[in-house]
Amino acid sequence: MLKIGIIGAGAAGFFSAIHAAEGGAKVTILEKTSKVLAKVKISGGGRCNVTHAAFENPQLIKNYPRGEKFLKKVFGHFSVKDTVDWFESRGVKLKVEQDGRMFPVSDDSQSIIDALQQAARALQVETIFNFPVIEIRKVGDGFQVISEKKTLEFDRLIVCIGGFPKIQGFDFLQKLGHTIIPPVPSLFTFNTPNEPIKKLMGISVPDAFVRLEGTKLAYRGPLLITHWGVSGPAVLKLSAFGAQWLFDQDYHANAHIRWVHDLSEEDTLDKLNRFKHEHPKKKIMGNPLFGIPTRLWEHLAEKSDIESQFLWYEIPKKQLNKLVQNLFCYIVAIEGKTGFKEEFVTAGGVDLNEVHPDTMESKIVKNLFFSGEVVNIDGITGGFNFQAAWSTGYLAGKSSKINA
Structure with missing residues (x-):
């Protein structure tokens, strides 16, 4: 059975895990803390600004200061409509507010968290808590993921660690050969x-x-x-x-x-x-x-x-x-x-020139994928960062099973 590791239990991590597991792969999420989906929980004052009602991709991509050209291809695979359909098919109705932001009708971020966790459980996705990754080693076509107490092995790896205020947070990716655009605050x-x-x-x-x-x-x-x-x-x-x-x-x-x-x-x-x-x-x-x-x-x-x-x-x-x-x-x-309040967004991360926009696979390291803010993509406030997480997560998860 194909073993796929997901580093990071945020929105991008869960969405990657769900779509990676749909083909029957064994998927494990590695989370450095004791909580999952923490940012989803507090987003939008606890209501979760899931996405934005920008249903035409040319309109949507204008809301990303970095990554516009890259996201044009990404959103061609998974758009705002796909996000709305995915959540509503799981019983989470969304509504559009006057400024275009979209929230669950419940006005409760727990609705989004429940939908993601239920989908992951149904696909037998495992989550390992308190697993801070300190190194990734390439072993053949696969990987060893190393924390202070344990080493795990995977055939494919999806990195969804979000943004960091300092470049040192990306050390283990630099050691694999990736170029990191130095992070600076945004929003x-x-x-x-x-x-x-x-x-x-x-x-x-x-x-x-x-x-x-x-x-x-x-x-x-x-x-x-x-x-x-x-x-x-x-x-x-x-x-x-x-x-x-x-x-x-x-x-x-x-x-x-x-x-x-x-x-x-x-x-x-x-x-x-x-x-x-x-x-x-x-x-x-x-x-x-x-x-x-x-x-x-x-x-x-x-x-x-x-x-x-x-x-x-x-x-x-x-x-x-x-x-x-x-x-x-x-x-x-x-x-x-x-x-800005609970919003933590940075510009910077993995150089987009080193990532395939149609698969989110690394051009440097075979079988290594990315999703979310770990790459040099960030959106303005209004649900755009979550939309990028859903779209890149979908793409990374789906692509990680190809040629298994």
Whole structure:
């Protein structure tokens, strides 16, 4: 009987194991801790953001800062629709939220965990806990997997260890000859410790546009002001696409915020002048425009040197131009980052040039496969990292049985 080892008991590991075991192979998951599917459990505030309603692959791949071209082939084998069908065929109905994220109807990540564990049990997948791998040795066409206390042998091996904050976490793969792209954090909020905007913590705007000064890196979406800086989907997505650049800047940069994404500078000035003409005796402070929250509007006016009692007809041209600037291009100095809640995502990992995108098999080591974030793939927030785990896990599991 073919023996297939899976290193890592996360989403990618379980999905790999299930699809590897469907042909009758003996499949064993090796997990370094005493828990399985830990990230699935806490994802989405305990609801598990299973995937995203991006059912067309050209649309889907745009949400991956690294690995877009590679994933085009991967998603051709297992798509978002396949993920939805797989879980729903096992009694887990999924729903689409307004922003496209997909969750189980139960709003409970345990539904996803139960489906994965039941499928694995039905296929007699074994899990060995507290098995931290310290070395992998190639023996003929197979492998020896070594921990401190035990050595196990397998015909095929699928590595699903996720991402690591430091390159040392990939040591045993480097020793096998693989190139590792040094990991850097992805998905984080921007710290702005010296900016007065922090006093507005808790305020959000629904559709801002954020750009990193000196680059073409930009993203739009909801933005949240926190007690340490700026967050929300627009910032998190920008942090993912700008992960390497921000790392190279030691997380010191300027971010430009346009509070209403679809207004040009000229449009902004025109609308302000029109309101000034139509409502000359209204207070500037007390009449927020463009749907901007009152406290934020007051802050922008104050930053534009507009006094609290100013009426619209009294505003000097200089202050009006400053208000336009603060609405259209509000600059904050980034000084550091903060990890995003339970999300732990890194850019980096096994070089995609050394992996076959149609099988997830190593081009360097025969019968060695990968799935999940161990390779240099990462998605923005919204279910995209799980989708990559399901798709690469399916492919690695199915492919590991071929030519057995």
